[in-house]
Amino acid sequence: MLCNRQVIKYNYGFSNVKKRAYLDGCAVAHALDIIGDRWAMPIMRELMLGPKRFTDLRASLPGISANVLTQRLEELEAASILIRRRLPPPAASQIYELTDWGRESEILFQVLGRWACRSPTMQPGQPMSNVSVILSMRTMIDRGRIGDMDAAIGMRFGEEVFRATLKSGDFIIHRGETEDADVIFSGDQNALVAVVYGGARFEDVADVLTVEGDRELAERFIRLFPLPPKAPSTVTPETTAS
Known part of the structure; x- marks a missing residue:
């Protein structure tokens, strides 16, 4: 069992960053010492598919302040989870990216995500970032449903483009071009979420999501990501009132 978190602060090795520790x-x-603070894991999530600039991170995490984002980035860098580097001209901008060890944490996101999907208190319909949607597909894919599918699926969400490949029962999804894809989804990523996870029809979101290509294949694709059953709620009107 974890002990209560201590107010004592400690230094990260070579870094001047200080954080409270469980001393356990x-x-x-x-793990909670280094990624348990608010916003740490969402920042890591947003870097899971590749590096981003500070402004890109703020845009994909609209609830975070510049000061908090700066602090969390410094803490994650001090923990060797991410690094920052400057791109050469003409870009000449600073970017943040996960280290190899930082990327190994994706399994944590998958296990935690599958577990949290069963939460009886999780509210559906909350907005998801582009990266969050793609990682959710990596997490929830049921490879047993792929069968004989041999296809490429493209997704265009604003300026970000992703490509999913289905072949021989395997599923790979990452940033990539969509020109020769069998199906291309374009528009609002949360509209696709509503179709994949919320039971909406393509017709319901046609004003914000377009579907190009093989419509039958598109319908098969959205059924590859079943959600697990909800855990039973132990909350009753009596316990809520008390």
């Missing part, structure tokens, strides 16, 4: 030998407690 459990590795889970240490």
Whole structure:
């Protein structure tokens, strides 16, 4: 069991960043020391598919302030989870990207995501970032449903473009071109979320999401990501009132 978090602060090795620690030998407690603060994991999530600039991170995390984002980036850099580097001219901008070890944390997002999907208190319909949508597909894909599908699926969400490949029962999705894709979804990523996870029809979101290509294949694709059943709620009117 984790002990209460101590007010004592400590330095990250070579860094001047200071954080509170559980002072617990459990590795889970240490994981919470370095990624347990608010916004740490969403920042890591947004970098999972590649580097981003500070302004890009703020745009994909609209609830975070510039000061908090700066602080979390410094803490994650001090923990060797991400690095920052400057692109050469003409871009000459600073970007943040996960280290190899930082990218290994994707399994944590997948396990935690599948577990949290069963939460009886999770509210559907909350907005998701482009990267969050793509990672959710990596997490929820049911490879047993792929069968004989051999196709490329493109997704265009604003300026970001992604490509999913289905072949031999496997599923790969990452940033990539869509020109030769069998199906291309373009528009609002949250409209696609509503279709994939919320039971909406393409007709329901036609004003914000377009579907080009093989419509039958598109219908098969959206059924590859079933949600697990909800865990039973232990909350009753009596417990809520008390």
